[in-house]
Amino acid sequence: xxxxxxxxxxxxxxxxxxxxxxxxxxxxxxxxxxxxxxxxxxxxxxxxxxxxxxxxxxxxxxxxxxxxxxxxxxxxxxxxxxxxxxxxxxxxxxxxxxxxxxxxxxxxxxxxxxxxxxxxxxxxxxxxxxxxxxxxxxxxxxxxxxxxxxxxxxxxxxxxxxxxxxxxxxxxxxxxxxxxxxxxxxxxxxxxxxxxxxxxxxxxxxxxxxxxxxxxxxxxxxxxxxxxxxxxxxxxxxxxxxxxxxxxxxxxxxxxxxxxxxxxxxxxxxxxxxxxxxxxxxxxxxxxxxxxxxxxxxxxxxxxxxxxxxxxxxxxxxxxxxxxxxxxxxxxxxxxxxxxxxxxxxxxxxxxxxxxxxxxxxxxxxxxxxxxxxxxxxxxxxxxxxxxxxxxxxxxxxxxxxxxxxxxxxxxxxxxxxxxxxxxxxxxxxxxxxxxxxxxxxxxxxxxxxxxxxxxxxxxxxxxxxxxxxxxxxxxxxxxxxxxxxxxxxxxxxxxxxxxxxxxxxxxxx
Amino acid sequence: xxxxxxxxxxxxxxxxxxxxxxxxxxxxxxxxxxxxxxxxxxxxxxxxxxxxxxxxxxxxxxxxxxxxxxxxxxxxxxxxxxxxxxxxxxxxxxxxxxxxxxxxxxxxxxxxxxxxxxxxxxxxxxxxxxxxxxxxxxxxxxxxxxxxxxxxxxxxxxxxxxxxxxxxxxxxxxxxxxxxxxxxxxxxxxxxxxxxxxxxxxxxxxxxxxxxxxxxxxxxxxxxxxxxxxxxxxxxxxxxxxxxxxxxxxxxxxxxxxxxxxxxxxxxxxxxxxxxxxxxxxxxxxxxxxxxxxxxxxxxxxxxxxxxxxxxxxxxxxxxxxxxxxxxxxxxx
Numbered sequence: 001x002x003x004x005x006x007x008x009x010x011x012x013x014x015x016x017x018x019x020x021x022x023x024x025x026x027x028x029x030x031x032x033x034x035x036x037x038x039x040x041x042x043x044x045x046x047x048x049x050x051x052x053x054x055x056x057x058x059x060x061x062x063x064x065x066x067x068x069x070x071x072x073x074x075x076x077x078x079x080x081x082x083x084x085x086x087x088x089x090x091x092x093x094x095x096x097x098x099x100x101x102x103x104x105x106x107x108x109x110x111x112x113x114x115x116x117x118x119x120x121x122x123x124x125x126x127x128x129x130x131x132x133x134x135x136x137x138x139x140x141x142x143x144x145x146x147x148x149x150x151x152x153x154x155x156x157x158x159x160x161x162x163x164x165x166x167x168x169x170x171x172x173x174x175x176x177x178x179x180x181x182x183x184x185x186x187x188x189x190x191x192x193x194x195x196x197x198x199x200x201x202x203x204x205x206x207x208x209x210x211x212x213x214x215x216x217x218x219x220x221x222x223x224x225x226x227x228x229x230x231x232x233x234x235x236x237x238x239x240x241x242x243x244x245x246x247x248x249x250x251x252x253x254x255x256x257x258x259x260x261x262x263x264x265x266x267x268x269x270x271x272x273x274x275x276x277x278x279x280x281x282x283x284x285x286x287x288x289x290x291x292x293x294x295x296x297x298x299x300x301x302x303x304x305x306x307x308x309x310x311x312x313x314x315x316x317x318x319x320x321x322x323x324x325x326x327x328x329x330x331x332x333x334x335x336x337x338x339x340x341x342x343x344x345x346x347x348x349x350x351x352x353x354x355x356x357x358x359x360x361x362x363x364x365x366x367x368x369x370x371x372x373x374x375x376x377x378x379x380x381x382x383x384x385x386x387x388x389x390x391x392x393x394x395x396x397x398x399x400x401x402x403x404x405x406x407x408x409x410x411x412x413x414x415x416x417x418x419x420x421x422x423x424x425x426x427x428x429x430x431x432x433x434x435x436x437x438x439x440x441x442x443x444x445x446x447x448x449x450x451x452x453x454x455x456x457x458x459x460x461x462x463x464x465x466x467x468x469x470x471x472x473x474x475x476x477x478x479x480x481x482x483x484x485x486x487x488x489x490x491x492x493x494x495x496x497x498x499x500x501x502x503x504x505x506x507x508x509x510x
Numbered sequence: 511x512x513x514x515x516x517x518x519x520x521x522x523x524x525x526x527x528x529x530x531x532x533x534x535x536x537x538x539x540x541x542x543x544x545x546x547x548x549x550x551x552x553x554x555x556x557x558x559x560x561x562x563x564x565x566x567x568x569x570x571x572x573x574x575x576x577x578x579x580x581x582x583x584x585x586x587x588x589x590x591x592x593x594x595x596x597x598x599x600x601x602x603x604x605x606x607x608x609x610x611x612x613x614x615x616x617x618x619x620x621x622x623x624x625x626x627x628x629x630x631x632x633x634x635x636x637x638x639x640x641x642x643x644x645x646x647x648x649x650x651x652x653x654x655x656x657x658x659x660x661x662x663x664x665x666x667x668x669x670x671x672x673x674x675x676x677x678x679x680x681x682x683x684x685x686x687x688x689x690x691x692x693x694x695x696x697x698x699x700x701x702x703x704x705x706x707x708x709x710x711x712x713x714x715x716x717x718x719x720x721x722x723x724x725x726x727x728x729x730x731x732x733x734x735x736x737x738x739x740x741x742x743x744x745x746x747x748x749x750x751x752x753x754x755x756x757x758x759x760x761x762x763x764x765x766x767x768x769x770x771x772x773x774x775x776x777x778x779x780x781x782x783x784x785x786x787x788x789x790x791x792x793x794x795x796x797x798x799x800x801x802x803x804x805x806x807x808x809x810x811x812x813x814x815x816x817x818x819x820x821x822x823x824x825x826x827x828x829x830x831x832x833x834x835x836x837x838x839x840x841x842x843x
Contacts, residue, residue, distance in 0.1 A: 315729065339731030353729055356722035358789040367719055368730040370712045380710050422730065 016042050017079065018175055018206040019064070019095075024073030026059055033059040034230045037073070041175060041206040046197060048209045048217040048238065051227035051250055051441075057210050060227070061177055064208075065097040066090030078174075096168030097177045102160055106153035111135035113152050114167050138170040139163070142196050158189035165196060176200065177208040182216060183439055186301050186468075194220050212441055214243050226250055250442060267291025269327060270430050270462040271343075273312060276321035281307050285321070285488045287481050289430065294456050294463045296473045299483035299506050305466045306348060308483070309432045313345045314338045325430075339368055344428030346419050348435045348466075350412070354419045357408035361400050362389040364407050364418050368426040392421035396451060413444020420451060431455065434466045449476060470499055484508045540783030540835050541795040547831065548802050555809035562812055569691050573683075575804030576693035577602075577752045577759070581775035582782075582796040583704045584634075584748030587741045589779050590708075591721040592788025593641060593648035595742065597655030598749040598775055601633045602768035604663040605753030610672035610763030619676040626757070627750045633659055634746015635739065642738030656772070663765040672763035683758030693755050697797070700751060704793050717741060721788025777828050778803060783835065802827065 019041040026034040034056045041047050051057045062068040064075070066087040074081055077093050084090050090097075104113050111128075112119070114135045119126045135148050144162040152160060161181060168176050178197075182190040197207055197220060211217050217224060221238040226249040233249045272288040282304050289295045297305045310316040312323060314332040323330055325341045332338045338345070347353040355364050366373065366385050373385045386403065393403050396417045400410055407418055416436060423431055433452070437445040453476070455461045467473050473480060480497050482490040482505040490505040556562045581598045588595045605626045613622030633655060640651040685692040708714035716737050719727040728734045752771075757763055780786065781802055782795025803824055810820050 313729075334733070335729050336731040336733055345729060347726075347729060353723070353725040356719050356726050356789065358722045359718060363715065363719070367715075367727065367732070370715055374712070378711050379706070380712065380715070382710060426731075 018043055018045075018077070020074075020076040021060070021064070022074045022076075024060070024063065024070045024075065026063060026068060026071050032230055034063075034070075036231065037227070038232050039225055039235075041208060043174075043204045043206060044201045045223065046201060046207045046209055046221045048211065048221035048224045049227065050211075050214075050217065050224060050246060055227040055250070055441075056230040057227055058179070059230075061097065061179065061208070061210065064090070064175075065095055065177060091171060091173075094172065094174040095177070096171055096173035096175070097179070098161065098164045098168060098181060099179050102164050104152045104160060104164070107151055109149045109151055110139075110146060110155070110163060111148040114138055114163060114170060134170070138166040141169050142166045143192070157184040158186070158192075161185070161193070162196070169200075173205065175206050175208065177210070179210045180212070180439065181209070182211065182213065190216070212439075212445075214246055217246075218243070247442060267293065267460060267462075270325070271312070271464070272324040272327075273308075274322045274324070276308065276311055276323070277319050278307065278311055278316065279319050281486055282311060282318075283486045285483075285486075287488060287491065289462045289464055291429070291460045291462055292456055293478045294452065294465055294476055296465045296467060296477035296480045297483060298467065298470070298473050298480055298502055301468070302485070303483040303506065304486040305483055306434055307486075309345060309434055309464070309466060312338070313343060313432060315345075339426060339428075342427065342429040344423030344426060344431045346416070346423065346431065346433040346436055348438070350415050350419060355407050355415060358406055360404045361393065361398065361407055361410070361418055362386055362403045365389045365392055365421045365425055367422060388425065389421075392425055396421050396424075397447065411441075411444070413440040413447065416440060416444070416448055417451070420448070424455070428461070430462045430464070432464045432466070435468065436465070437467075437469070437472065445472075452476065470502060473502070474499065482506050539838060541792050541798060543834065543838070544781060544783065544795060544798045544802065544831065548798055548805060551802065551805055551809065555805070555812070559809070559812040562809060567808070567812075569694060571801065571804050571808045572694040572697065573691050573759070574808060575800045576697045577756050578771060578774045578778055578803065579697050579797055579800035580700050580748050580752035580755065581771055582778035582800050583700050583793065584745035585772075585775040585779050586704070586782070586784055586791065586793050586796045587708070587717055588648070588745050589721075589776070589784050589786060590717045590788055590791050591738060591741050592724075592786070593738070593741070594652060594776065594786075595637065595745045596649065596652040596772050597633065597637065597659055598745060598752075599768040599771035599773075600656045600659035600663065601630055601746060601749040602753040602756060602771060603765055604633070604659045605630045605750045606757040606760075606763035606767060607663050607667045607672055607765050608763075609754060609757055610675055611666065613676035613679060614672065614674040617676060619678045622676055622679070623754055626754050627747065630746045630748075630750020630753060631743055632746070634743040634749070637746065638739030638742030641742060642735040645735075660765075667763070667765045669765060671765065673761070675757070675761065675763075680758055680761060682755055683760070693759070696751065696755060700748065701793060701797050704748075708793050713737075713740060718789055721790075723789070774800075774803060774824075777824065781828060781831050 017040060021037055021039040024034055024037045025032070037056070037060055039060065049057050049060070059068065063070050064084065066084045066089050069085070075084060076082065082093060084093065105116065108116070111131050115131060120130060132148050139146065142162045142165050144159065144166065146155065146159060152163070165176070181193060185193065200207055209217065209221055218238055218241070223235055224238050224241050224246065225235040226233040226246060228250060267290040269288050269290050274286045276285040277283055285308055287295070297308060299305050307316065311318050312332065314334045314337050323332060325343070330341055332341060335345070351357065356367070362385065366389055370380065373381045373388070375381050390403050392398070393400065398417045398421065399414050407415055410418065436452070437448050440448065452463055452465070456463050465473070465476060474497055477494055479494065480492045480502060481488055482492065482502055484506055485508065489508070492501065492505075552563065561567055581602065585595055585598065608629045609622040609626030612625040613619060616622070637652055637655050640646050641648045682692055682696070687695055708717065716727065716732055719732065720734050720737055724734050753768070756767065760767075778799035779791070779796045781799030782792060782797070784791025784795060806823055806827060807820050810823060
């Protein structure tokens with residue numbers, strides 16, 4: 001496949017061009033989401049779309065996929081100017097979108113999901129033999145071996161994603177939009193995905209690839225377009241774009257690579273876990289964390305990291321082992337007890353277990369700490385509550401139109417800051433953070449990291465960071481604990497750690 | 511999209527901002543819309559009947575609404591937690607007959623009232639335990655209570671209505687204080703208390719939190735299962751208050767009474783803008799919802815419309831009102 005030329009040197013000729021977006025704008029009440037966006041996609045190209053949260057990537061994607069209507073500008077598909085009216089219309093035009101949260105029906109089988117709405121029923125009766133045949137053919141294209149009758153909810157995220165891609169292909173899509181496709185995949189699963197994307201490229205299908213993982217983008221994309229504040233900043237060839245340049249385009253200024261000075265962890269021991277065991281899940285896990293320290297828990301999917309957090313926090317029962325908080329043995333049998341002991345847990349999925357989406361920023365922040373705003377025995381001092389919450393909103397720089405706005409309207413990074421504010425207000429001394437920067441843009445990540453360091457070094461708290469982002473782990477930790485299949489296999493001080501060493505432990509090859 | 515910092519807010523706070531400041535806003539759009547609907551409905555009916563907007567008739571509407579509104583108050587708590595209480599009609603019946611029988615046995619009012627309250631609270635407590643601790647889905651648990659309470663009411667009375675009430679029993683339903691009917695005052699008090707609980711106490715806040723996201727609330731250190739016990743107990747208590755009012759209004763304890771009241775209470779809650787999915791809603795909306803239903807009945811009565819058409823009207827209004835709310839929500843996105 002010949003390398004695609006620079007966008008400035010040659011205008012794509014009509015038949016090479018799958019999609020052309022010219023001067024597209026979109027206004028929402030009070031805000032200009034997109035202004036004069038230019039973007040194009042060629043046949044057999046992987047074109048990455050980058051930008052911080054709020055830059056407009058998702059809005060542009062929704063316009064292309066038919067979920068929103070543009071206010072101004074032109075969209076051309078295969079040289080023809082079109083008005084994309086509905087998602088169904090987009091589908092008919094050959095555009096398929098694979099969202100971060102799949103449009104799949106958990107209780108139905110793989111085959112049924114693949115052809116949802118296209119079962120080919122005669123007088124309402126479905127020919128399952130034919131359905132299975134078509135489904136098998138679709139899955140073969142993405143090399144997925146799975147029993148067609150398995151219910152979707154019994155499959156892993158990686159498998160579900162492959163099914164989404166198979167579905168897109170079965171719709172004879174020429175343009176596939178992928179939104180953060182690797183965010184829930186292991187490295188090996190990501191490699192499979194990239195191989196599939198290469199195969200799509202060979203078939204002449206154009207892929208719009210949205211991701212925050214810049215190293216990945218450089219690896220898979222042909223061209224890169226960066227959006228900022230609703231405008232196109234520029235389009236570059238991926239091999240000509242280096243990471244600092246991309247970041248500069250995304251945030252508009254140099255972002256210093258934060259280099260954390262390692263402080264000698266001479267603080268008091270805050271948490272000690274001895275021989276933590278949960279039958280079938282965790283085996284004899286022991287470690288400790290001191291004040292002022294950031295300790296990371298690294299491992300591949302299924303290693304048991306989140307399970308350790310849940311066991312410590314009292315969410316899951318334990319079959320053996322002891323937990324000590326500030327040197328005292330404790331029995332944490334419920335999250336309420338964990339909170340009383342000064343622990344805080346920022347869960348992996350904000351949406352399902354971190355925040356009450358319909359509640360305001362204020363109410364989410366104060367939830368564990370409501371008791372302290374009591375007047376007398378029954379009533380709450382709402383004014384004091386608002387002021388306290390506002391204090392955290394400013395201190396953590398949480399962007400929200402007002403503290404009474406429901407958190408569901410905030411961006412991912414700001415939502416995460418609300419979760420953090422919640423635990424800071426609760427006075428947690430030990431924070432367990434499970435994938436705190438997942439799904440957050442570059443600037444948001446940097447802010448969460450800054451707050452994490454501030455919490456450990458300045459406030460003398462302790463952080464247990466669970467992350468599958470190895471660069472993040474190496475950059476932030478004082479010590480790295482590596483887990484493999486439910487066991488703690490290594491404890492590596494930061495100065496001796498390297499990507500290779502950690503991965504060797506994590507894959508059990510050492 | 512440019513992130514909007516607080517410091518960039520325009521200087522004057524709008525009425526919307528100020529009402530939002532109350533932590534839980536007093537008037538959601540849905541509630542304001544329903545209030546407008548209520549007033550509009552009354553005005554329209556008044557064109558056909560000069561009697562409708564008189565003070566006496568308006569009092570009458572509140573008396574007719576009282577029982578359902580009180581049931582609705584407790585139901586609001588339950589629905590806010592994404593649950594439902596189908597048993598309140600039967601519990602009401604059980605409360606009326608037990609209160610009546612205790613009054614007859616002791617010859618005095620107070621023991622009867624206390625017995626009624628105790629029965630209501632006990633039923634609520636049981637519901638709460640079954641839903642909160644045993645983790646039985648609310649629909650099923652309260653459906654079971656619906657049958658059990660009704661059965662008990664019929665058993666203890668052998669199916670016979672209880673007429674021998676204690677002296678003074680008719681006050682709660684038929685008496686007046688400063689010219690205002692007792693039921694009207696009771697409803698006011700019940701809703702005032704519930705409003706304070708929901709907006710200004712941890713109990714109220716946790717109710718919204720549990721409904722919005724039980725998992726996140728649990729992980730924030732709140733004992734969500736114990737909280738649910740409280741919520742259903744509150745529903746039981748309001749069912750008792752409603753029952754005592756009904757007892758007083760009818761002058762008798764009817765073991766077969768209260769049938770269908772649970773659906774009216776749910777309708778009031780939904781009309782008032784509370785989402786059946788939990789986490790969003792306003793107690794005052796329930797009051798308006800109950801008044802809408804009662805006004806509709808009252809208005810149609812005054813117009814001499816065939817009584818059964820009232821059922822049709824209420825069903826239709828419920829669907830249309832919620833549909834209008836869906837449109838409003840969709841246009842906001």
